[in-house]
Amino acid sequence: MRELLELLVHDARRPVGELAAMLNRSEYEVEQQIRQLEQDKIILSYNTLINWEKTGTDTVTSIIEVNLTPQRETGFDAIAERIYRFDEVRTVYLMSGSFDLLVIIEGKSLQEVANFVATRLATIDGVTQTRSHFMLKAYKKDGIIMEDKEQDRRLVMTP
Amino acid sequence: MTVREKNEKIDWSKRISPVVHAVPPSGIRRFFDIAAEMEDVISLGVGEPDFVTPWSIRESCVYGLEQGYTSYTANRGMLELREEICALQKRNFNIDYEPKTDVLVTVGVSEALDIAMRTILTVGDEILIPEPCYVSYKACAALAGAKPVPVPAKIENNFSITPADLEAHVTDRTKALLIGYPNNPTGAILTREQLLDIAKFAIKHDLIVISDEIYGDLTYGGAKHTCFAGLPEMRDRTILLNGFSKAYAMTGWRIGYALSNPDIIAAMTKIHQYTMLCAPITAQIAAVEALRHGEKYMKKMVSEYDKRRRLIYDGLTNAGLKCFEPKGAFYIFPDITVTGLTSEEFAEQILLKEHVALVPGNAFGDCGEGYVRCSYATSVAKISEAIARIEHFVQQRK
Numbered sequence: 001m002r003e004l005l006e007l008l009v010h011d012a013r014r015p016v017g018e019l020a021a022m023l024n025r026s027e028y029e030v031e032q033q034i035r036q037l038e039q040d041k042i043i044l045s046y047n048t049l050i051n052w053e054k055t056g057t058d059t060v061t062s063i064i065e066v067n068l069t070p071q072r073e074t075g076f077d078a079i080a081e082r083i084y085r086f087d088e089v090r091t092v093y094l095m096s097g098s099f100d101l102l103v104i105i106e107g108k109s110l111q112e113v114a115n116f117v118a119t120r121l122a123t124i125d126g127v128t129q130t131r132s133h134f135m136l137k138a139y140k141k142d143g144i145i146m147e148d149k150e151q152d153r154r155l156v157m158t159p
Numbered sequence: 160m161t162v163r164e165k166n167e168k169i170d171w172s173k174r175i176s177p178v179v180h181a182v183p184p185s186g187i188r189r190f191f192d193i194a195a196e197m198e199d200v201i202s203l204g205v206g207e208p209d210f211v212t213p214w215s216i217r218e219s220c221v222y223g224l225e226q227g228y229t230s231y232t233a234n235r236g237m238l239e240l241r242e243e244i245c246a247l248q249k250r251n252f253n254i255d256y257e258p259k260t261d262v263l264v265t266v267g268v269s270e271a272l273d274i275a276m277r278t279i280l281t282v283g284d285e286i287l288i289p290e291p292c293y294v295s296y297k298a299c300a301a302l303a304g305a306k307p308v309p310v311p312a313k314i315e316n317n318f319s320i321t322p323a324d325l326e327a328h329v330t331d332r333t334k335a336l337l338i339g340y341p342n343n344p345t346g347a348i349l350t351r352e353q354l355l356d357i358a359k360f361a362i363k364h365d366l367i368v369i370s371d372e373i374y375g376d377l378t379y380g381g382a383k384h385t386c387f388a389g390l391p392e393m394r395d396r397t398i399l400l401n402g403f404s405k406a407y408a409m410t411g412w413r414i415g416y417a418l419s420n421p422d423i424i425a426a427m428t429k430i431h432q433y434t435m436l437c438a439p440i441t442a443q444i445a446a447v448e449a450l451r452h453g454e455k456y457m458k459k460m461v462s463e464y465d466k467r468r469r470l471i472y473d474g475l476t477n478a479g480l481k482c483f484e485p486k487g488a489f490y491i492f493p494d495i496t497v498t499g500l501t502s503e504e505f506a507e508q509i510l511l512k513e514h515v516a517l518v519p520g521n522a523f524g525d526c527g528e529g530y531v532r533c534s535y536a537t538s539v540a541k542i543s544e545a546i547a548r549i550e551h552f553v554q555q556r557k
Binding site: 003007011014018021022023024150152154155156157158159 | 185187188190191194195200202204205206207209211293294295343410466467469470473474516518539543
């Protein structure tokens with residue numbers, strides 16, 4: 001199972017026939033296993049990593065440190081849910097250290113993101129403080145270098 | 160007549176040593192020029208990893224340069240590196256080597272191979288070389304003045320070699336045996352039992368064994384590499400050659416090493432010090448980092464090769480070519496006789512018609528005729544496309 005997941009995490013578009021050959025199993029077995037992994041919510045979704053900058057699409061990404069007052073019974077979870085349900089919120093992590101939640105927000109403009117933080121995020125009950133950092137440039141995301149200049153420099157035939 | 164015109168009339172080729180003259184150029188580069196000019200060529204002809212050297216190794220070299228490490232090192236190599244090399248042999252194979260006397264750091268295994276031959280062979284000596292094998296083996300023996308004696312390995316025996324095969328070629332002039340497993344070009348490995356038989360043969364005929372284990376880290380499907388020098392009584396009889404090119408994706412750094420008894424290493428060091436002086440210090444620094452922290456990167460690369468190996472074995476078999484399932488290195492050696500073509504015709508036609516570059520099997524010895532070498536050290540997408548093109552080519556000729 002781990003081998004299959006490792007192959008898919010690097011390239012979810014691999015044909016089943018190719019996966020089957022690489023894993024030394026039948027196509028049917030691989031298909032069944034993928035379906036099972038999806039049902040079990042081990043595979044949650046298949047995403048595409050896009051360098052939006054190259055398409056001329058402007059997006060603004062803000063990384064926000066959020067401090068909370070934990071609630072009796074639910075701790076941080078209920079407040080976290082109130083935050084992560086917003087479509088604007090891409091990522092939410094519970095953190096150790098000087099703040100509690102790391103929230104990543106994407107919007108079309110600085111104004112839109114700032115507005116969201118001020119009116120929706122900071123006003124949630126239990127949120128005591130927010131500190132926003134705007135992302136200037138993505139060098140590497142999910143293990144992929146955004147503009148990798150390294151190329152295959154090998155000769156076509158070597159011993 | 161001008162000096163230039165006079166010079167043009169002289170046949171300089173007659174001034175080349177007959178020993179060098181007799182050595183043929185490497186057959187691997189035969190189609191290089193055509194392939195190099197094609198734009199959409201997919202190359203399965205490359206004998207090196209498609210990975211770039213792991214960053215931590217590259218970074219350590221950059222740091223070393225910043226710190227001013229630009230000098231010569233000891234002839235035998237930096238002691239730090241020799242200690243790491245010996246520790247590796249102890250860790251992996253439980254062989255004891257003394258860093259001060261039993262190891263020599265060389266400019267790739269290629270140099271180690273050359274000086275090992277020059278150290279133990281002289282004019283008239285014979286060295287047994289199982290084929291198909293790496294292109295340098297026979298040439299280095301010939302350049303050392305000795306006679307290379309090829310011992311053909313057969314696909315029926317999974318390209319392995321037995322004492323009986325060797326016995327058929329041994330004479331009273333046989334001084335050494337050169338083995339290279341996991342094998343380039345077949346991907347064959349030898350089991351511990353098979354190697355034990357070869358060890359007995361070496362003792363019986365009192366031979367030195369040069370064991371090129373550059374692909375030792377690259378074995379698959381549960382097959383485990385046995386180090387020849389780790390077999391009983393073989394440590395001192397063996398010149399063990401290894402390096403960093405294949406396992407750590409460090410081909411261009413040119414760094415390898417030889418391990419043996421102190422006498423042989425001292426003699427090899429003599430040639431090394433007069434010809435090479437020392438391996439580049441930059442590469443030695445990088446090699447130390449590779450041995451200290453590189454194993455996890457190496458394991459990841461090996462696991463990636465394994466998946467590609469299964470893909471290409473499956474693909475070529477389905478394309479109608481009989482294949483021995485490789486157990487090590489990153490090559491597969493399909494039998495192409497079903498097409499009615501020779502190795503060279505196959506390699507040339509598939510390059511011209513399908514734009515797939517691979518190496519004709521006869522480049523690795525006469526018994527490689529009827530096969531071609533495909534390297535799977537290339538991306539999965541390229542392997543898949545190459546398989547489709549090979550299948551198209553083979554189906555038209557069946």
